[in-house]
Amino acid sequence: MKYPKAIDLLIENLRKYPGIGKKTAERYALHTVNQLSDEDIDDMVTAYLAIKEEIIHCSVCGNITDVDPCPICTDDHRDQSQIIVVEEAKDIIAMEKANRYDGLYHVLNGVISPSEGIGPDDINLKELLERCKDGTVKELIIATNLDNEGETTARYISRLLEDTDLLVTRIAHGIPAGGNIEYADEITIMKAIEGRRKL
Numbered sequence: 001m002k003y004p005k006a007i008d009l010l011i012e013n014l015r016k017y018p019g020i021g022k023k024t025a026e027r028y029a030l031h032t033v034n035q036l037s038d039e040d041i042d043d044m045v046t047a048y049l050a051i052k053e054e055i056i057h058c059s060v061c062g063n064i065t066d067v068d069p070c071p072i073c074t075d076d077h078r079d080q081s082q083i084i085v086v087e088e089a090k091d092i093i094a095m096e097k098a099n100r101y102d103g104l105y106h107v108l109n110g111v112i113s114p115s116e117g118i119g120p121d122d123i124n125l126k127e128l129l130e131r132c133k134d135g136t137v138k139e140l141i142i143a144t145n146l147d148n149e150g151e152t153t154a155r156y157i158s159r160l161l162e163d164t165d166l167l168v169t170r171i172a173h174g175i176p177a178g179g180n181i182e183y184a185d186e187i188t189i190m191k192a193i194e195g196r197r198k199l
Helices: 005-014 022-035 038-054 089-098 125-131 148-160 186-194
Strands: 079-086 103-107 139-142 167-170
Touching (some): 125 148
Parallel strands (some): 079 139
């Protein structure tokens, strides 16, 4: 027995989310049909339409926003000489929660990943280099993830800017506050040692 066409279509579309396989998509689709009210479904449709119609990427930094340029880029109180480079817009939210940084951001919207066919032209690198040209930016802080793709991207950006006066730094990675060394993996320990500073 097959599902009705509308349920098959919903399952197929739910599978577009990362980490959602066929079984999970099927479970979500059936939950939608059997458990959600018409009002709940209308609310979901309204939310999707609002994202489609209102959410854009900032033309300056690539952050997700509903105004262009985004509120961070237009905030005159922020330090215009520093830019933190992140992989995704959600990384900005994490940085802002710490309330310790008052500079600007640049969202790559991805990382270089040859195994997945993603090269430098497929992420927001050209826009980043353009922002660094006018001399306002003095330091570029690379905050890509500590994995092969993140490291490759960080090194690539560093190489592109090595002949400029721009200071290119990398955020420190290492043992988290409250963490035990005995539970840390080798890469975390290595990065903690590399990121050491004078007391």
